[in-house]
Amino acid sequence: MRASTRASRVTTVDPDCVRTVERVPHGGEPDRDVLDFSANTNPHTPPGVEAVYENALAESTRYPDDAYPEFRAAAAEFVGCDPASVIPTAGGLAAIRLAMAITLGPGEEALVPYPSFGEYARELRLQGGKPRLVRYDELCDLEPAVLESVSFAVVCRPNNPTGDAVGLDELAAFATRCREAETTLLVDEAFLGFTEFPSAVELETENVIVARSLTKLFGLPGLRAGFAVATGEDRDALETGRRAWSLGTPAARVGSYCLRQDEFVAETRTRVRQERERLRDALEERFSVHPSDAPYLLCTLEEGNQDVSSLVASAREKGVAVRDATTFRGLDAHIRVAVKDRDANDRLLASLGVGETNTDGDGRD
Structure with a gap:
């Protein structure tokens, strides 16, 4: 069916398909005591x-x-x-x-x-x-x-x-x-x-x-x-x-x-750009990092490195949630990490054992 007839049709979920289609995994950490790098959201809200x-x-x-x-x-x-x-x-x-x-x-x-x-x-x-x-x-x-x-x-x-x-x-x-x-x-x-x-x-x-x-x-x-x-x-x-x-x-x-908080948006863009590059430099000590324009980085575990599931579990033990990206089609040795503010990003780096941070050895402030 092409464009000339689409405007007259609005469908809902198919009653047969809804019984067979499963939900898909996403980032997002419900435990408020865990620093969430699995979801790509701004850590700040407009004043x-x-x-x-x-x-x-x-x-x-x-x-x-x-x-x-x-x-x-x-x-x-x-x-x-x-x-x-x-x-x-x-x-x-x-x-x-x-x-x-x-x-x-x-x-x-x-x-x-x-x-x-x-x-x-x-x-x-x-x-x-x-x-x-x-x-x-x-x-x-x-x-x-x-x-x-x-x-x-x-x-x-x-x-x-x-x-x-x-x-x-x-x-x-x-x-x-x-x-x-x-x-x-x-x-x-x-x-x-x-x-x-x-x-x-x-x-x-x-x-x-x-x-x-x-x-x-x-x-x-x-x-x-x-x-x-x-x-x-x-x-x-x-x-x-x-x-x-x-x-x-x-x-x-x-x-x-x-949507009208222009200063907040400008400050966010600057912070994300600067912190993304700082994170990339540190993460490349251990991972291959995909070029990104976004508030997140896709990291590939090199051969012989820790496997994804144990890496995710290890970071969580240190109070940080990272995204297991093997749930994305075509990815089998990847994690995704959000770009937050400097202090939070330092905790992420410490939990992954890379970079020079201002946190102690267990990844907590």
């Missing part, structure tokens, strides 16, 4: 966010304004688009599911990158779609004949867990080929806010849907706030298909506030 949340909670005795004018305006300013193109969602993953729901029918195929975010393939399967797995760094080189055989393609920018981001010019060329093949392109920019790279919204191409997450950049993953950006028929279908009151009042108010 003043608590007061915004408290005021929003007091107003939560009424339904939120389903038009979300303030949130749309703030999101549009942040990424550089028309507010009407912004579709509020409860996190980036909700935007991804909605994009697939308006596009894919049972049995249709979609191009999914690997190693990459496991929810792409899972969400497709939940809706009865068929993921066709492609190396993430080869996806944008695919020829029109391949694109014409699928309804949907996903690009993760920067890619998770590798951290490298496809350039906008290369992405624009791929988006053009997708449009000519009548294939919808979803660009997941969950971590792009940590970089200075321009958003794919600048392409202003009708077949492109951009998914954004607020909660990683602003250190509030439990808030669940995000949005999609699209134009033309896709924009109309997303707006019609989104759930009513798709953001709670606290999420909408806090999200609007955070």
Whole structure:
């Protein structure tokens, strides 16, 4: 089914597939006494966010304004688009599911990158779609004949867990080929806010849907706030298909506030860039470290090094959780570590036995 008919269809999870599709592993450490490097979230939140949340909670005795004018305006300013193109969602993953729901029918195929975010393939399967797995760094080189055989393609920018981001010019060329093949392109920019790279919204191409997450950049993953950006028929279908009151009042108010904290964003980007390079230099004493534009680093254990499971367990014994990246397709000797602030990063390095840190031998302050 191609673009001309997609706008009239919004699906939910397939009742048969939902009984066979399993959940996928993610980072995130529930023990508050363990320093969490398994999830790629900002360790800081914008100043003043608590007061915004408290005021929003007091107003939560009424339904939120389903038009979300303030949130749309703030999101549009942040990424550089028309507010009407912004579709509020409860996190980036909700935007991804909605994009697939308006596009894919049972049995249709979609191009999914690997190693990459496991929810792409899972969400497709939940809706009865068929993921066709492609190396993430080869996806944008695919020829029109391949694109014409699928309804949907996903690009993760920067890619998770590798951290490298496809350039906008290369992405624009791929988006053009997708449009000519009548294939919808979803660009997941969950971590792009940590970089200075321009958003794919600048392409202003009708077949492109951009998914954004607020909660990683602003250190509030439990808030669940995000949005999609699209134009033309896709924009109309997303707006019609989104759930009513798709953001709670606290999420909408806090999200609007955070998106306008330019100084906080600039400071975060500078810190992540500087600390990422410092971490890379230290980690390369023991690991092969993949080039990254993101707030995380993918590390390969060299032959003869400790195996992944024992390394993860050893770090945890020292109070630090790192991500076992062997759960990503195609990775078998890898861990992923987030980039936090200097003190936390020093604890990470100490737990892995590398670098010169200001912590004692057990990795604790």
